[in-house]
Amino acid sequence: PDHAKGRGGGPPAAEDSYPVDGDFTDTWTRTAAATWELDDSNTLPLLEESPVEPMSDEVWVWDTWPLTGLDTRTENVRGWKIAFSLTADKDLDFVERHWTAEIGYFISRDGRDWQYQGDLFPEDVDPPGQREWAGSSVIVGDRVYHYYTASGTEGAADGDLEYFRQRLAVASARIVAGPDGVEFTDWTDHEIIAAADGELYQSLEQSAGSPIIYGFRDPWVFRNPDDGEIYMLFEGNTPGARAECDEDDLGPGPYPPLEEGAGFYNGNIGLAASEGGSMTEFELLPPIMSANCVNQQLERPHATFRGGDVYLWTITHKFTFAPALQDTGSDALVGFVGPSLRSDYEPLNGSGLVLSNPPENNTQSYSWYVMPGGFVESFLDNVEGEYIGSLGGTAKIAIQGQARTKLVKVFDTPFIR
Numbered sequence: 001p002d003h004a005k006g007r008g009g010g011p012p013a014a015e016d017s018y019p020v021d022g023d024f025t026d027t028w029t030r031t032a033a034a035t036w037e038l039d040d041s042n043t044l045p046l047l048e049e050s051p052v053e054p055m056s057d058e059v060w061v062w063d064t065w066p067l068t069g070l071d072t073r074t075e076n077v078r079g080w081k082i083a084f085s086l087t088a089d090k091d092l093d094f095v096e097r098h099w100t101a102e103i104g105y106f107i108s109r110d111g112r113d114w115q116y117q118g119d120l121f122p123e124d125v126d127p128p129g130q131r132e133w134a135g136s137s138v139i140v141g142d143r144v145y146h147y148y149t150a151s152g153t154e155g156a157a158d159g160d161l162e163y164f165r166q167r168l169a170v171a172s173a174r175i176v177a178g179p180d181g182v183e184f185t186d187w188t189d190h191e192i193i194a195a196a197d198g199e200l201y202q203s204l205e206q207s208a209g210s211p212i213i214y215g216f217r218d219p220w221v222f223r224n225p226d227d228g229e230i231y232m233l234f235e236g237n238t239p240g241a242r243a244e245c246d247e248d249d250l251g252p253g254p255y256p257p258l259e260e261g262a263g264f265y266n267g268n269i270g271l272a273a274s275e276g277g278s279m280t281e282f283e284l285l286p287p288i289m290s291a292n293c294v295n296q297q298l299e300r301p302h303a304t305f306r307g308g309d310v311y312l313w314t315i316t317h318k319f320t321f322a323p324a325l326q327d328t329g330s331d332a333l334v335g336f337v338g339p340s341l342r343s344d345y346e347p348l349n350g351s352g353l354v355l356s357n358p359p360e361n362n363t364q365s366y367s368w369y370v371m372p373g374g375f376v377e378s379f380l381d382n383v384e385g386e387y388i389g390s391l392g393g394t395a396k397i398a399i400q401g402q403a404r405t406k407l408v409k410v411f412d413t414p415f416i417r
């Protein structure tokens with residue numbers, strides 16, 4: 001395919017669109033990422049004390065997503081807002097949480113005060129993995145489709161390759177809401193809906209030499225306003241053991257000279273298309289964005305739609321940038337704007353950086369998720385080194401023109417809109 005850039009960095013235009021089922025994969029270039037710079041428009045304030053009460057005394061809370069419709073908007077059901085979170089027992093060290101993660105859910109009347117409802121999946125229907133990682137929950141009629149990452153192969157021991165396997169899964173349930181709360185009933189079995197094939201997406205086996213765990217996770221399902229079809233975004237990696245980076249990946253420069261092992265940093269944003277409008281059958285398509293020799297993880301990709309443009313969002317860590325970019329990089333929300341789902345995107349603010357942790361505490365919060373209207377929820381990881389493990393204050397960003405953003409405000413509380 002011709003991956004040559006259609007334009008020299010001008011605003012997104014219709015001619016930069018490609019067929020959604022085609023093989024154009026845009027690149028977050030090393031040149032763009034090298035201009036990463038923290039300033040007032042993107043840097044979150046350093047916290048000296050936690051502004052929030054923990055949402056639960058029982059469980060740590062991290063990656064969180066609101067119940068949405070296929071149009072990506074937050075849905076209320078009988079006046080309840082519902083948030084789904086990765087959770088782990090507070091008896092565990094916070095840093096160990098990933099390996100026992102289960103999806104829990106919370107309900108709220110105002111989007112600020114949240115009541116913990118326990119585990120999402122009933123015990124009698126077993127999820128197909130060792131643990132549950134991030135996903136999305138989409139309501140259609142009276143059913144909610146819960147997409148998530150089935151992480152780890154049942155029975156694998158810590159350190160085995162299989163311990164790190166990730167596949168995309170779904171289970172659906174009827175939602176029953178009333179004055180006293182929200183329940184899910186009539187569960188389907190859990191189904192695996194996608195796995196890394198080694199052709200479009202790096203497989204677990206191919207990733208064996210990588211310095212960082214591979215990704216095939218974080219499914220996010222929505223209807224594309226352009227063509228009315230249902231798609232799924234997810235986090236993946238470029239197939240093969242490591243990426244061979246060419247000028248499409250690198251851009252025109254300047255950028256730091258390619259370091260040893262830069263090709264292991266090969267994150268991408270994957271795409272799958274629903275077959276005939278099905279909520280449970282999806283076909284893998286080529287990725288829409290890759291970050292070869294730039295960053296190994298483009299986590300929890302999601303999108304918002306505005307004025308005919310697609311705003312593509314993802315989160316990433318300082319330590320997952322290619323080594324030569326780690327000094328300048330930071331834990332952050334990254335964004336791109338393009339004229340359609342598969343297009344030649346423009347990194348927001350030139351580098352892609354939208355929101356960053358303050359340099360004094362690069363791990364203060366994480367897992368930013370942009371809701372329509374520019375409200376960004378995230379969890380607080382730590383305040384001055386003390387673990388919090390609960391949603392932090394929602395941030396509000398403004399989009400200025402087409403491709404610039406600005407941090408406007410940080411609320412004192414979590415606020416799901």
Ligand code: FRU
Nearest residue numbers: 063098133134218299300367
């Ligand atoms: C982001 C993330 C997700 C993953 C989860 C595992 O914080 O790494 O990509 O699903 O955390 O805990």
